[in-house]
Structures are given as structure tokens and as C-alpha cells.
Amino acid sequence: MLNKTKEKLDAILEINKQKENLGMVTLHQTRELLMDAGAILLDVRPPAKVSGENAQEAGIANAYYTPYPEFANYLDEIPSDHTGPIIVACLKGWFANRVMGYLEMMGYENVYVLDTNIEDLIEVHHAHADK
Numbered sequence: 052m053l054n055k056t057k058e059k060l061d062a063i064l065e066i067n068k069q070k071e072n073l074g075m076v077t078l079h080q081t082r083e084l085l086m087d088a089g090a091i092l093l094d095v096r097p098p099a100k101v102s103g104e105n106a107q108e109a110g111i112a113n114a115y116y117t118p119y120p121e122f123a124n125y126l127d128e129i130p131s132d133h134t135g136p137i138i139v140a141c142l143k144g145w146f147a148n149r150v151m152g153y154l155e156m157m158g159y160e161n162v163y164v165l166d167t168n169i170e171d172l173i174e175v176h177h178a179h180a181d182k
Contacts, residue, residue: 063155074151075166078175081138084163085113090136091129094169095119095146102170106140109173110180119146122153133158140165140172 067073076084084090092114094106106114117125119141129137137159139147147164154162165172 059156066155066160070163072166074163075144076138076163078165078167078172081140081163081165081172082175084136084138085111088136089113090138090163091115092172093117093129093137093139093147093150094141095122095139095150096141096169097146100142104173106169106173109176111173111176117150119150122150129154129159134160136161136163138163138165140169142168142170 081090081092085092090113092106092111094101094114094116095118096105097118097120105116107116115125115128117128137154139150139154139162141147144164144166151162151164
């Protein structure tokens with residue numbers, strides 16, 4: 052069993068090595084992935100860490116609020132296609148990185164983590180949506 056686990060981890064790490072910045076994406080890259088590549092966004096902040104709207108409530112296209120403590124309850128929100136891009140976001144990346152690991156262990160290949168506070172993404176979304 053240990054060998055199979057190591058093989059799976061090696062495969063996941065190899066995929067991440069091929070990603071720019073090991074899968075961490077900027078605000079600009081996140082917007083491009085959402086708008087041009089049809090990525091989904093998972094806002095994984097625990098409820099106590101949400102100040103104002105979550106990404107889904109803010110109206111970001113393809114955004115889902117899947118709070119980390121109950122993430123397993125939201126697996127039906129995740130597409131069955133394991134090759135499409137998924138961006139995971141929170142406040143500081145801690146919960147997002149954990150969820151990225153879970154998704155990769157489940158076989159998802161194009162998982163990224165927003166490298167900034169998701170509240171910045173929500174603010175940019177509102178600024179562009181109001182134009």
C-alpha cells in the first residue's frame with residue numbers, strides 16, 4: 052500500500068511541477084481561467100471567515116461556496132470531468148491548499164490555488180460587473 056501511495060503522490064507532484072508557480076495563480080490568471088477557460092472557483096473559507104459575501108453570493112460565474120469544514124458534503128458541486136480547471140481560494144491559502152491536495156488525490160489534474168485573498172477577487176469582480 053505504501054508503494055501505491057508513493058506512486059500516486061509522485062504523479063501528483065509531477066503534474067504540479069509542470070504548472071507555472073506549482074499551481075499558484077494570481078488574481079489576473081484566475082480571472083482569465085474563469086472567463087476564458089471555463090474554470091470553476093471553489094470558495095472554501097469556513098463560515099466564520101466569510102466577511103460579507105462568499106464568491107457564489109457575489110455572482111462570480113462558476114463559483115461555488117464549499118466551506119472547508121464541510122467540504123465532503125459538497126463533492127456533487129465538483130464536475131465529473133477531472134481535466135477541467137478548478138481554482139480553490141480562501142483568505143491566506145491554508146484551506147485552499149488542503150482542498151487542492153484532496154482534489155488531486157481524487158484524480159483532478161488542473162487544480163490551482165489563488166495566491167491572494169479571495170476577498171480581493173470578489174472586489175475586482177464587483178468593480179468589473181458594475182461597468
